[in-house]
Amino acid sequence: MFLKASLNRLRGRSILDAKASSAEQLFLAPPFTEEVVEAIRLISTRLPLKADEASRGLWQRESNAAAEAEYEALLPLFEKVDKPKRVLEIGPGFGRSVVFFTKKGLWPGSEINLYDANGTSTKYKQKFYEHPPRWPDTSSFCGNLPLLRAMLDYNGVEEYEIFDAEQLPLAALPGPYDLIYGFYSIGFHWSLEFYLDDLEPLFHERTLLVCTLNKNFRSFPRLEQFSTRFLECREVKKNAHPLRLLLLSKGPLPEVGRSLAEAFPR
Numbered sequence: 001m002f003l004k005a006s007l008n009r010l011r012g013r014s015i016l017d018a019k020a021s022s023a024e025q026l027f028l029a030p031p032f033t034e035e036v037v038e039a040i041r042l043i044s045t046r047l048p049l050k051a052d053e054a055s056r057g058l059w060q061r062e063s064n065a066a067a068e069a070e071y072e073a074l075l076p077l078f079e080k081v082d083k084p085k086r087v088l089e090i091g092p093g094f095g096r097s098v099v100f101f102t103k104k105g106l107w108p109g110s111e112i113n114l115y116d117a118n119g120t121s122t123k124y125k126q127k128f129y130e131h132p133p134r135w136p137d138t139s140s141f142c143g144n145l146p147l148l149r150a151m152l153d154y155n156g157v158e159e160y161e162i163f164d165a166e167q168l169p170l171a172a173l174p175g176p177y178d179l180i181y182g183f184y185s186i187g188f189h190w191s192l193e194f195y196l197d198d199l200e201p202l203f204h205e206r207t208l209l210v211c212t213l214n215k216n217f218r219s220f221p222r223l224e225q226f227s228t229r230f231l232e233c234r235e236v237k238k239n240a241h242p243l244r245l246l247l248l249s250k251g252p253l254p255e256v257g258r259s260l261a262e263a264f265p266r
């Protein structure tokens with residue numbers, strides 16, 4: 001038993017970057033039952049997770065490391081823009097980002113909407129490469145809304161509303177929002193090019209969209225109708241290339257990170 005737990009911990013250590021273990025543990029993972037770990041495995045496909053304390057610790061460390069990397073990458077931006085009053089997260093999974101950002105005190109008193117759906121398998125990869133990309137792509141749902149709610153409650157997040165993506169198209173959400181963000185969701189697992197049509201009704205002139213980009217991401221003509229910047233973000237996996245975050249708005253953006261031309265030289 002003890003040996004098994006130690007091995008799991010070691011495997012976890014060899015997966016995560018050294019800095020990942022020192023991340024502030026703001027997102028707290030609840031005890032891992034079989035049911036909880038089964039749901040988490042659908043989203044955290046790269047971790048060897050079991051229903052034990054070592055796996056709970058590993059997932060918590062990875063979740064906080066990823067959230068801290070995103071927080072640090074975005075801080076120069078957040079310091080230069082007004083505090084968003086209305087925030088939407090697309091594909092929050094189990095809420096690691098919203099918990100981390102809330103506990104960091106980024107948006108006290110802001111209205112937070114979360115948009116995800118229940119799912120039983122992870123199939124989004126092949127869909128990302130489909131041309132033309134299909135949307136809505138319901139096969140990409142791999143969340144668990146009751147568990148998301150339980151994680152938020154466990155972490156003491158009180159003010160939020162969850163919208164079920166299976167029941168409600170994006171355009172039906174109560175926009176506009178000041179900030180819309182998604183990590184490892186829009187722009188990563190499915191095409192932002194196609195998604196922009198669904199997102200635009202939720203924008204006002206200064207809405208800020210932030211999302212993780214897939215390493216295969218390429219610029220597309222419509223992107224030039226928006227202001228864009230590209231930020232580097234630490235990857236928590238050992239020896240992995242840094243991630244890129246896209247910032248997009250109809251209005252001007254602060255001069256953080258790189259421009260489209262610098263990020264994608266012709």
Ligand SMILES: C[S@@+](CC[C@H](N)C(=O)[O-])C[C@H]1O[C@@H](n2cnc3c(N)ncnc32)[C@H](O)[C@@H]1O
Binds near residue numbers: 138182183
């Ligand atoms: C890879 S997970 C990322 C979860 C979380 N953002 C994170 O970084 O840990 C992708 C999430 O997007 C959700 N998702 C997939 N398709 C979606 C859609 N059409 N609308 C909203 N959420 C979606 C999935 O259910 C899943 O929770």
